Amino acid sequence: MVRSRHWWMKLTVALISMGTIPAPVIYAAPDGEDLSIGKSLADMLVAGETVISREQDRIDDPKLGDKGLSGETLLEQTREIYRRATGVDAAAVDPASRHGRLLRAQMDAIVEVMDANQTTINAKGTGFKGFIPAVFARLVNEAFARKAKGEAEVKVTGPPDRIRNRKARPDAWETNVIKSKLLAPNWPRDHAYSAAVETGGRAAFRVMVPQYYDETCLACHGSPKGEVDITGYPKEGAKLDELGGVISIILYR
Template sequence: MQKIRKGIGAVLLPFFLLTLPLTSSLSFAGSQADSGKELTTLYRAARKVISKNQGLINEKRSGKKLTADYVIKNALVNFKDATGHELDMGDDPLGGKKAMLAAVRSVMDEAQDLINDGDVGFKGFLPAIFARQVGTAFGKNTGGKITIKLTAPKKYVRNRANRPDKWEKSIISGKFAKSDYEKGKPFFEDASVKGKAAFRYILPEYYSQSCLGCHGMPKGSIDITGGKKEGGVLGELGGAISLTIYK
C-alpha cells in the first residue's frame, strides 16, 4: 500500500507542478481583464460628466462651474451606476485607479480658466477633448505602463492621435462591426505593441443621442466645432476605448 501511495504521489506531483504556471497565468490574465473593465468604465464615467454638462461649460458667466471635485464625485456615481458597486481604491494592484482619478483632477484643474471665462460662449471643451487629455495625463501618471485612448473606425476618426493601430483596427472591423458580435462586449488578449509584450483590452462604443449633435446627420454638414458631421445614427458603432497594460 505504501508503494502504491508513493507511486500515485510520483504521478500527481509532476502534474501539479505542470498546472501551476497555467493556473497562475489564467489568474493573472483574469486580474488584468478586471483592471481593464474597471479602468475603461471609470474613464467613460468621467467623460459622461463632461458630456452631460456641456450647457454649463458653455455658459457665458464667471465662477466655479465645474470643478475637479465635482467631476470626480459624479464620475464615481456614474461608475457605480454602470457596475453596481463602488470603486474600490483598496484593490488597485496596478495603481491604475489612482492614476486615472489623478489624471481627471489635473485636466479639470488646468481647464478652470477656460470653463469659467465669462466672455466666451462655446469653449470647445468637448467630451472627446477631455478624454484625450485625461488619456495623456493617465499615461504619464503610470509611467507609460498603462495607456488608454479613444479610437474609432477610420472613417470616423477626426484627430490623428485617435487613429486605430493595426490591432485596434482588426478588432473594430473584424469583431465589433460584425452583425453577430454581442453588442457592448469587450475584447481582450495578449498582443505585442511595437515588439513589447502587453495585455490589450478594447471596449466598443455606440452613438448615443448626445453624440449625434456633432457626429450625426446630415452627413457632411458643419457641426458646432467646425468639423463635418460623419452621418452616424443612433446605436451605430462609433468608436472604442482601448487600454494597454505593458508587461
C-alpha cells in the same frame, strides 16, 4: 448602453459620453485580473465624461464665471457614477495593487485636467468653449499615460473613417479588431474584445470596448453628410446604432 441627454454625449471619438449611468459591458474571453483592470479604467473614463456631459450647459453658459467644477469636485462626482455603475468604491481599491495604482493614476489625471482648464471653463462672455467629453477624455488619457509610466495606456479610437483627431487613429491591431470583430454583422452588441498580444515589442493585454451612436450623437455625426457641426467638423453621415468609437486599453505585462 444608456441613452444620453445632450447632443454631444457619449462617443469619445469626437463628441462622446454615455448618459447618466453606463450599462455594464459584456466582455469576451476573460483573462482574470487584467480584464478587470481594463474594464475598471474604461468605466472610470466614461464616468468622467458623463459628468462633463451633465455640466455641458453650465460650462458653456457665457453669463457664468466660476462653474464650481474644480478637479476634486468633478472627481467626487465621477467616483460616485463609477461606484453606481460598478458597485466598487474606487477609494477602497488597494493602492498597493496594480489596479489601485492605475485607478489612482487615472483619478489624479482627471483632477489635473480639470484644474489646468479652469480659465477656459470659467471664462465669462464665451459660449461654446470646446471643452466637451471628447476633449476631456483625450486630455485625461494623455495625463494618465504620463502618470502610469509605461504600465498602461488608454485611448479612444474608432473606425478609421470616423476619426476626427489624428492622434486617435487606430493602430494596426486596433484596426484589425475593429474591422474583423467589432464591425462584423454577427458581433454581439456591447461585447468587448480582449486578447494578450505583443505591443511595441512588449507583452501586453489589450481590451477594446465598443461604443455606438444614439440619436443625440447624430446631431454632430449624422446627416446631412459633410455639413459642418458646432465644433467645426463635417458630419460623417452616421446612422443610429452604428459603431462610432472604441475605448482601447493596453496593460503591459
